[in-house]
Amino acid sequence: MDTTLREALQESMGSISHSIAVTAALGLLMILGLVTFRSVMSEIVLPGIPQFKGVPILGAMPIYFKHGMPQLLGSLIAIGEDGISYANVVNNVLVSVHDPAMVKEVLSYPEEIASREGDIGRMSWSPFWTLRRLIGESLFNYVGPDTSHHRNVFIREFNSTKSNAEKFSTISQIAQEHANMLTGQAKVAEVDNIRYSADNFAIALWGETLYGNPHHYIGGRVLDLSETIITLAGNPWPSVWYSIQLFFKMVTPGEPTRTEAKLREKVAKVIEANFEKLEAYEKANPDAPLKTIRNLSVMTGGGRTGPLSKFAAEFTNLNLFGGHHSIGLNVTWSLIELDNNPECLKKLMAEIDSVDTNDFTSVNSKMPYLDAIIMEINRLHPTVHATLRVINRETKLTASKKPVVLKPGMLIYLSYLHLHTSPEFWGPDSYKFMPERFLGNYDKSKPFMSFGYGPRNCVGYKFATLAAKVYLLTLLKTYDLQVKEHDHEMKLGTLLETTKPVAVKVSHRF
Ligand code: HEM
Numbered sequence: 001m002d003t004t005l006r007e008a009l010q011e012s013m014g015s016i017s018h019s020i021a022v023t024a025a026l027g028l029l030m031i032l033g034l035v036t037f038r039s040v041m042s043e044i045v046l047p048g049i050p051q052f053k054g055v056p057i058l059g060a061m062p063i064y065f066k067h068g069m070p071q072l073l074g075s076l077i078a079i080g081e082d083g084i085s086y087a088n089v090v091n092n093v094l095v096s097v098h099d100p101a102m103v104k105e106v107l108s109y110p111e112e113i114a115s116r117e118g119d120i121g122r123m124s125w126s127p128f129w130t131l132r133r134l135i136g137e138s139l140f141n142y143v144g145p146d147t148s149h150h151r152n153v154f155i156r157e158f159n160s161t162k163s164n165a166e167k168f169s170t171i172s173q174i175a176q177e178h179a180n181m182l183t184g185q186a187k188v189a190e191v192d193n194i195r196y197s198a199d200n201f202a203i204a205l206w207g208e209t210l211y212g213n214p215h216h217y218i219g220g221r222v223l224d225l226s227e228t229i230i231t232l233a234g235n236p237w238p239s240v241w242y243s244i245q246l247f248f249k250m251v252t253p254g255e256p257t258r259t260e261a262k263l264r265e266k267v268a269k270v271i272e273a274n275f276e277k278l279e280a281y282e283k284a285n286p287d288a289p290l291k292t293i294r295n296l297s298v299m300t301g302g303g304r305t306g307p308l309s310k311f312a313a314e315f316t317n318l319n320l321f322g323g324h325h326s327i328g329l330n331v332t333w334s335l336i337e338l339d340n341n342p343e344c345l346k347k348l349m350a351e352i353d354s355v356d357t358n359d360f361t362s363v364n365s366k367m368p369y370l371d372a373i374i375m376e377i378n379r380l381h382p383t384v385h386a387t388l389r390v391i392n393r394e395t396k397l398t399a400s401k402k403p404v405v406l407k408p409g410m411l412i413y414l415s416y417l418h419l420h421t422s423p424e425f426w427g428p429d430s431y432k433f434m435p436e437r438f439l440g441n442y443d444k445s446k447p448f449m450s451f452g453y454g455p456r457n458c459v460g461y462k463f464a465t466l467a468a469k470v471y472l473l474t475l476l477k478t479y480d481l482q483v484k485e486h487d488h489e490m491k492l493g494t495l496l497e498t499t500k501p502v503a504v505k506v507s508h509r510f
Contacts, residue, residue, distance in 0.1 A: 045086065045093050045410075048402045050079045052087035059088030065236055070492030073386060073413055082401050092125055093410045100425065100447035101399040103414050106389055107454035111143040116456070118390025118409065125239040126390050126411060127494070131321060133242070133256040134229050134263055138318035139459070150311055153299045154459035157292060161364065164466050166289075167209055168360040171467055174205050175474040177216055182479070187508045193501035194335060194481075199223055199328035201471050206323055210293040210316070211274045212281025225266055226320050232263075233321070234494025271316045275308070323460065325495055326383045330468035332502055333381040334373060335475070337433045339483035344435055345476075348373060352473050363469060370469055372435035378420075378450035380433060385417040385496040387452065417496065419447035479506040 044051070052075055054060035064072050076085045076096035083099020097106055106114060116128040132141050139150055157163055178201040183189040191197060203222050207213035232238050238260070245251040256264055278291060282305055290298065293312050302309030308316070338345040351369045355362040363370075389412045397404040406412065423430045425447050437443075451458035458464075475481060484503040491499045 045088070045407075046084075046095070046404060049404060050081070050085040052076050052079055052085060054087060054089075058090055060094070061089045064089055065240075068492070069234070069236070069413070070386065073415055073418075076413070077415060077418055084397070084400055084404060089125070093407075095406065095410055095412045097397075097412055097414055098418050099399070100419055102397060103419060103447070103449070104453055105397060105399045106412050106414060107449075107452065107456070109389065109395070110455070111147075111392070113393050113395050114389035114391050114406075114412065115141075115143055116387075116389060117141050118392060118411075125236065125243070126388060127233045127239075128388075129254075130235075130238045130242070131229075131233045132254060133238075133260045134232060135267060135317040135321055136264070136314060138314050138321075140318065148455075150300070151459055153296060153311070156299070157296055158460040158463040160462070164364070164462055165360045167292075167463070168363070168466070168470075170208055171205060171470045172358065172474070174208060174216055175201060175467075175471045176478075178204065178471070179474045179478045181217065182506050183508065189506050191504045191506055194483075194504045195328050195332040195498065195502055196223075198331040198471060199324050201331075202324040202327040202467065205327075205467055206319060207274070207277070210291060210319065211278040212285070212291045213274065213277040214281075222270060222320065223324065225263075225270060226324055228263065229267075229321050230325065230494045267317060267320060270320065271313075274316060323464070325497075327464050327467050327471070329381070329383045329495065329497065330374065330377055330464070331472050331475070332498065333377045334468070334472050335481060335504065336483055336488050336498070336502060337377060337380070338373070338476075339481070340486060341433050344373065344433070349476065352477060357473055357477065363473070364466065367469070367473075368439060369435065370473065372438035374465055374469060374472075375438040375448075375450075376433060376435040379438075379448055380421065380431070381490060381496055382416045382420055382450040383495050384450070384452070385492055386413060386415045388413045416449050417490075417492070419449060475506075478509060480509055481506050 052060055052072075055062060060072055060075075063075065072087065072089075072094070073096055076087060076094070077098045079085050080096055080098060083102050084095065084097050086093055086095040088094075097103055117126055117132065128141055132138075139147075139154065142150060178197060182191055182197060200217075200223065203226075204213075204216040207222075208216060238257075242251065242257060245257060246253065251257055278293060281288075281291060282294070290304070293308060293316060294302075294304070296315055297308040297312035298304060300309040300311040302312055307313075338348065347369055351367055355366055357363055391406045391408050391410045391412065394408060395406050397406055419425060421430050449457075451461040482505040484505060485500075488502060489499045491497045
């Protein structure tokens with residue numbers, strides 16, 4: 001386990017032994033729950049809606065802490081036949097909304113009604129709070145009038161065909177370098193975990209695209225840090241420890257705890273090093289087109305050289321959390337599914353051999369089978385498998401069959417994975433890998449939201465998809481790949497991962 005992660009989790013659990021710390025924390029939370037929120041605990045919060053009861057006072061907290069939010073969410077979905085159910089977790093009310101129409105309604109709420117963090121003055125266990133403490137502000141928690149401008153800046157940079165066409169040759173070059181690295185000079189190699197290679201490809205890609213970092217092979221430190229941030233953001237303990245500190249006024253709302261501040265120092269060091277790379281690049285290439293981070297900066301009020309705008313600087317932090325694993329996991333799951341489904345691999349190889357994969361337009365829009373594979377991967381294994389919103393203003397959930405009034409402070413959990421895989425929406429073969437379902441005029445009425453939905457959906461999905469496609473096809477063009485084990489399963493952490501490393505034997509095709 002990475003040292004910072006261990007330190008942070010240790011801080012969350014206290015320096016004394018695990019069980020004493022757990023008991024102490026539970027006791028404190030009971031006190032918090034009893035003293036502050038007695039009224040919430042003693043009433044039926046959502047009349048007529050199935051409630052997952054758990055244990056007295058703590059509610060579903062033991063499940064949440066022992067098995068994590070995805071497991072609790074699974075239990076809630078199982079009892080919520082009409083697409084909604086809830087549980088108390090001490091003073092928090094967690095509502096699982098898992099009917100497509102209701103999910104769309106919640107994701108369409110304006111920020112006055114619901115946001116990712118909720119009211120910063122009111123403690124909630126939204127993982128986005130933890131994220132803010134770890135990496136500072138980012139577009140994830142922006143609210144207010146400038147948000148749509150900032151979203152548009154991202155969209156222009158990452159979701160526009162023109163700007164992705166400009167990035168294509170860099171993506172292809174780094175993909176080929178990373179593919180070549182798997183075997184070095186050899187014809188065959190055993191790769192312990194292809195996910196590590198795919199993540200490293202993404203890190204190198206970001207390093208070059210954002211900062212002009214010419215060292216395309218070094219991903220280790222960034223990868224470790226990014227892994228730590230992702231793990232902590234989805235772990236309940238930082239929230240518990242933080243809520244206790246907040247209760248005793250040991251920390252200012254929104255500010256990091258001591259250990260979190262240490263992690264931020266590490267983040268700052270990585271960012272500083274990246275910025276040095278950018279400055280070196282700009283000095284050596286004064287007439288070259290601006291690197292992406294500089295572009296983001298200029299579009300948000302920064303100069304063409306010198307310090308970055310606040311928005312661009314914040315993206316450098318956010319980039320440590322998002323962007324590597326999501327691309328890496330797309331590629332990894334694709335390799336697993338293609339290995340399990342050789343007939344799909346055969347069709348894909350035929351398509352790869354029939355187009356010029358060095359041409360952006362071909363890869364971007366003339367490879368329908370490759371597109372269908374990536375969509376099917378995003379359906380079956382959506383990297384962001386769930387999200388949540390915190391209710392800020394009382395509102396009625398109109399798409400619900402029974403009357404539901406959502407109250408301020410409630411946490412609304414939304415499982416994309418459930419929407420994507422439930423036989424209720426996708427039929428009896430919903431768990432089967434079938435790229436064909438996304439060919440031609442496919443049925444768009446089925447719930448498919450791997451990049452979110454509504455006003456706060458993903459602003460980087462076209463770049464991410466292009467990068468995943470290019471690395472996947474580069475690997476397949478270069479090698480025959482054999483995934484060594486065939487029992488890979490999904491692990492629902494902050495992101496949707498594999499339960500174990502994905503070992504692959506790669507042999508040069510020619
Ligand atoms: C396969 C790769 C990716 C997946 C599966 C993915 C998925 C998502 C999802 C599901 C959301 C909405 C979350 C919610 O509803 O709370 C989201 C939001 C977001 N994504 Fe992505 N994403 C990917 C890649 C990227 C990349 C490469 C970037 C960076 C350019 C990015 C930047 C963002 C940002 C900034 C938001 C928040 C937007 C806002 O709140 O206005 N994503 N992403």
